[in-house]
Amino acid sequence: MNSIGQLSLDSDTASSMMPELIMILGLIAIVLVPNLGDAKFRLPLTSIRVPVLLGGSRFDLTNDPRLPNRISNLTFSLALLSSLLLISESPKEVGGILMVDGFSRLFSTMFLGALLLVSIATTHRLPAKTNAQVPKESDSENVFDRKISILIDNRRQVDFYILLIMVGLGMTMMTMATNLFMLIVCIELASLSTYVLVAFHKEGPSGGEAGAKYFIVGSVASAIGIYGMSLLYLWSGSLDLEILRQNWLSMDGVDPFAAFGIGMMLVAFGFKVSAAPFHLAAPDAYSGAASQVSGLLATASKAMGFLALFRVLVMITVPEGSEAIWMIALSIFAIVTMTWGNLAALTSENPKRILAYSSVAHAGYMLAAIAVVGSGISGTGQSSIILTAVSFHLFVLVLFKLGAFLVLTLLETEGKGHKIEHLHGLGRREPLIAGSMFLFVLSLAGVPPLSGFLSKLLMINGIVSTSASTGSSSSADVISWAESVDPLFWLAAAIVLNSALSLFYYLRIGLVMFFEEPSTEKPLKAAPSLRMAIFACALLTVLCGIGPVSEWLLGTVSTAIDSFMYQ
Amino acid sequence: MISDPLTVITIVPLAVSLVLLILPKISGSAEGLARASRAISMGVALAMLAITTMIFFGEIGNVDWTDYNSGYSLTNDAFALIPSIGVQWKVGADALSFPMIWLTTLLIPISMLVEWDAKKGHLFHPLILMMEGALIGVFVSLDMFVFYAFWELTLVPMFFLIMVWGGDDRKYASMKFFIYTFTASVIMLIGILVMYFYTPDVASSGTITGHTFDMSVMIASSDYIPSEGLRHLVWLLLLIGFATKMPSVPVHTWLPDAHVQAPTAGSMLLAGVMLKMGAYGFLRIAVSAFPNSTVAFIPLLIFLGMASLVYGAWVCMGQTNLKRMVAYSSVSHMGLIFLGIATMQPLGIAGALFMMFAHGIISPLLFAVAGAFKHHYHTLEIGSMRGIAHHSPWLAAHMMLGWMASLGLPLLAGFVAEVTILIAFWMSFGWLVLLPTLTLIITAVYYLTSMQKTIFESNDPHHGILPDTLHGEEPRDISWHENSGMIILGALTILFGILPFIFWDMMSEWSSGFLIETLVDAMQSEGVKP
Structure with a gap:
């Protein structure tokens, strides 16, 4: 059971692992197709070319710089669709370490949705090469040809989308992991790819720095997490989540190995969800990366961290009817995180940093909710409502947080978007885009x-x-009532107060868009598919708040959480 | 005839305005587009007025508005918007909201008419239409969530009306307007949420939170809120939201700026209906849900009302800007509404309701006059122009009627409201009534002096003094559309002054019913004699 079993791919398993298989096929296609017809096969992510002795120069079709993007869009669309169709399938165990059920498929749907949006957004965002320029009429024939050949080189595109699909694979696999080791490996697969994606922002000087920073801090956090995992292994002798849970519940007192192990894993996941004080690399990474990648970090990557918290904290360590050991710590982290995030966002002048800090604040809200699950005074019903709320929040964050980053992506196609001045007068230049952005910040x-x-x-x-x-209920004034209420109530009060605080910087974005004079009256780049993605996010932001779509989504999330809680 | 008229008059203006706002140029020329969107907006607005008027005459729904005990009329079959948290589309009207609904549908076409020639693109009239949907939504929704959503939605068209079509300082004014009222309504939202979290857990309601936003349930379950202190706190949070909208001193400062900069139609709607949202919400939610807190805070209400009344009137005397003066007189009149509610007499509350209605007719007239003055004389300074009776007799006539109505001349609509509130105030608080009464003298002083300065006085009785801003041109009288709008408003002012019972009956029935149902117990428990 706890050993990694043989993975045999019968048709039943294949159908329940369809999204992953589609992504693997997409990965193969994206490596092979752009090389078709070429006598030299380029190894992905390198400049090494291996002669294959066949063919000459690439075909027109495979030479097309838009090709990798199309393959990636297609891959993610198909994977998203198949994942969506699998949500209501009955649970199925794969190889002893993966469990495909409604809960995991729900989250993989969300991850794939976010990745699809990022992939679509990248269409107009990624120049073929770092030094790509549009050729001018006045250029000599030689220069003109060289510029064209730089522009049509599609291989840098290939690298980006390979990484993106790897992120997708890591994320969707981690939703299914029932083994702590598998969980960590999948998270690392996704994380390592995101480190490179952050550094992929080669147009500016900050990309590499951000990537390096994010990588160093992230790998230290991962190392701590893995150390924690090994402590848990020492203590329990197994990394299967179910066995860990049983051991935890039957433990007398608290075993120091187990407690340290959980505490160290908390650090690793705290970094993933960018909770204070492990969030310090996040704003740098977000502002250094290309905006759509920052959006990915702020939504899917964060959701991955929360999912890991669900698996490790909620599933293993919540005893029934009494307080979990991490409850106080998590409550304090939550309050510090939301307050720190909001205060830092207030003083920031870079919209990407503002959104990054707001993402920190949102992590705080969700941590507060999870802390209540560990309080021991919430019944199973209330716990599942809270987890539903957190999961639903992670879902809709993909719409409006990623949507806001996509607007910045649109600005970035002109090399702007890292200063609040760049948003000035957007309402006059692009009323619909500015309206969507306003909708996102209000949401x-x-x-x-x-x-x-x-x-x-x-x-x-x-x-x-x-x-x-x-x-x-008998106290006559507010003070004595406040003294009698459980301290957890103040988490709710902290969320409300912080939300009020956050209004200032969200509204500021709206104000500069509609009130300040734009530096130019010119509209932004056409970028039709990016605009479509933005409008889709805006529409869904409204639809998921009111009406049947929100109902369906909430119902689905609620069913999935119930299956998670009562499994 | 129409099975669900309230939903229709809410949704149709919103839908039409959205189509007009989003659809790119339908016809070829920009001018043709502007003309088309203006005609469509006016048509829809008139249709809505027709519907509410037919409701009033019993053609639709056949409602007896004077019957308090029948509760809400014209209700629909509630259907869930967000079942998981208990949000429904549920509408209804009673004698508290119906006069406001009718007033809204009346003022929208009139304000469109007064600014029939608005420039700067084709969006002006659709925005006013959007305003109509949002305002009616506030008055008809019986679900707190929907109520709040409409409450916020009213900000959007008004914000753009001020920002795009406003005066020179429009940016500052619209920003101040938005931030001020938005902050206040967020505070109100916190109060609403506390009420929400204490609605009883209805297992069969199908919500996953176990609570509901149904307004009547929320109001009825306010007793579940533990401790008197928390109830008082929630009441105060709600009061902040509503008093800012009304506005009451000391949270009134957004109003003069917004009014001075707003376009004429914006000012008319702002003063005519938007301010009444505050008083409406206060009565509908804060007083209904927390009668004990209301009774306990009567001194606060009197203080706020008195401060608004006296301070507003006092500041009016020092104003040289016509619109600023009218704006402060609005603050002053809104103070009377708080005083009327604070009397805890059927007469006082009915007077407050009639004040909401009468001020909703008179103040748009005043702002229409001020707007026309600005339009034709290019200034709003009171002293700069003398003797307009000679140059613009129509404008002078409307100005005089409006000012007389505002200062409370008998046989005009404002008088009914003022005198009933003062009588009720005397019955409740005795000689304290002298303060508001004397304030009415201040009102008379500032109106009469500005009337003398503007309409009549001049060195040369045949020419008057023309302001410099005209650069020597001969001023014209107001245009046909301004004039017809003002004539309608003026006629209604006289009509409701002579025949107040048209709406008075339902208001007075509602007030006594409301007082008996909600407030009497609270007054007894708090030791206030009814």
Whole structure:
């Protein structure tokens, strides 16, 4: 059971692993297809070319710089579709370490959705080469040809999308892991690819620096996490999550190995979700990376961290009816995280940093909700409502957080977007884009009736309904009532106060877009598919807040969480 | 005839305005587009007015508005918008909201008419239409979430009206308007959420939170909120939201700026309906849900009302800007509404309701006059122009009627409201009534002096003094569309002054019913004699 079993690919397994298989096929296609017809096969991510003795120069079709993007879009669309279709399938165990069920498919759908958006957004964002320039009429024939040949080189594209698909594979696999080792390996697969993606922003000087920083801090955090995992292995003798849970529940007192192990894993996952004080690399990474990659970090990568927290904290270490050992620590982390994020965002002048800090603050809100799950005073029903709220929030974050980053991506196609001045007057230049951006920031702030409000309300509701009933109902004034209520109530109050605080910088983005004078009246680049992605996000931000779509999504999330809680 | 008229009058203006806003140029020329969108907006607005008027005459729904006990009329079959947190589309109207709904549908076409010649693209009239949908949504929704969403939605068209079509300092004014009222409504939202979290857990409701935003449930379950102190706190949070909208001193400072910079139609709607949202929400939610807190805070209400009344009037005397003066007079009149509610008398509350209605007709007239003055004389300074009776007799006539109505001349609509509130105030608080009464003298002083300065006085009785801003041109009288809008408003001012019972009956029934149902117990428990 706890050994990694033989993975045999019968048709049943194949159908339940369809998204992953599609991505592997896509990966193969994206390596092979752009090389077709060429006598030299380039090894991906390198400049080494291996002669294959066949063919001459590449075909027109395989030479097309848009080709890798199309393959990637197609791969992610098909994977997303198949994952969506698999949500309601019955659970199926694969190889003893993976469990394909509604819960994992739900999250893989979300990851694939985010990756698809990123992939579409990259269409107009990634110049073929770092020094690519549009040829001018005045150029000599020689220069003209060289510029054209640089422009049509599609191989840099290939590298980007290979990494993107790797991220997708890591993320979707980690949703299914029932073994801690598998979980860590999948997270590392996704993380290592994101480190490179962050550094892929070669047009600016900050990309490499951001990537290096993110890599160093991230690998230290991973190392700590893996160390924690090995402590857990020493203690339990198995890394299967179910066995870990049973051992934890039957433990007398708290075994130091187990406690240290969990604490160290908390550090690793805390880095992933960018919780204070492990968030310090995040703003640098977000502002250094290309915006759509920052969006990926702020949504899918963060969701991956939360999913790992679900698996490790909620599944293993929540005893029934009593307080989990990490409850106090997590509550404090949550409050520090949200306050720090919001305060830092207030003073920031870079929209990418503002969004990065706002993402830190959102991590704080969600951590607060998870802390209540570990409080021991929430029943299973309330816990599952809270986890539903957190998962739903992770879902809709993909719409409005990634949407906001996509707007910045559109600005970045002109080399702008890293200063708040670049947003000035966007309302006049691009009313629809600015309107969408305003919608995104309002949703981030949690203004009804947008989806951000719904998810935040559900989280606050979970905390309040767990804690507020503890308050004395006979006290005559607010002070004595406040003293009698469970301290957890103050987590809800902290979320509300922080949301109010966050309004300032969210509204500031709206204000500069509509009030300041633009430096130019020219509209932004056409970039039709990027615009389509932005408008789709904006539309879904509204639809997921009100009406049947939100209902369906919430119902699906709720069913999946129930299956997770009661498995 | 129409099975769900309230939904229709909310959704149709919103939908049409959205189509007009988003659709790119339908017809070839920009001018043709502007003309088409203006005609469509006006048509929709008139249709909505027709529907509400038919509701009033019983042609649709056959409602007896004077019957308090029948509760909400014209309700629909509620259907869930977000079932998981208990949000429904549920509408209904009673004698508190119906006069406001009718007033909204009346003022929208009139304000469109007054600014029939708005420039700068084709969006002006559709934005006003959007305003109509949002305002009616506030008055008809019986779900707190939807109420709040419409409450915020009213900001959007008004914000753009001020920002795009406003005066020279429009940026500052629209920003201040938006931030001020948005912050206040976020504070109100916190209060609403606390109420939400204490609605009883209805297992069969199908919500995953176990709570509901249904307004009547939320109001009825306010007793579940533990501790008196928390109830008072929620009441205060709600009060901040509503008092800022009304606006009451000391949170009134956004209003004069917004009014001075807003285009005429924007000012008319702002003063005519938007301010009433504050008083409406206060009565509908804060007083209904927390009668004990309301009774306990009567001194605060009196203080706020008195401060607004006296301070507003006092500041009016020092104003040289016509629109600023009218704006402060609005603050002053809104103070009377708080005083009327604070009396805890059926007469006082009915007077407050009639004040909401009467001020909703008079203040748009005042702002239409001020806008026309600005339009034709290019200034708003009171002293700079003297003797407009000679140059613009129509404008002078409307100005005089509006000012007389505003200062409370008998047989005009404002008088009914003021006198009933003062009588009720005397019954409740005795000689304290002298303060508001004396303030009415201040009102008379500032209106009469500005009337003398603007309409009549001049060195040469045949020419008057023309302001420098005209650069020696001969001023014209107001144009046909301005004039017809003002004539309608003026006629209604006289109509409701002579025949106040058209709306008074339902208001007075509602007030006594409301007082008996909600407030009497609270007054007894708090030791206030009814």
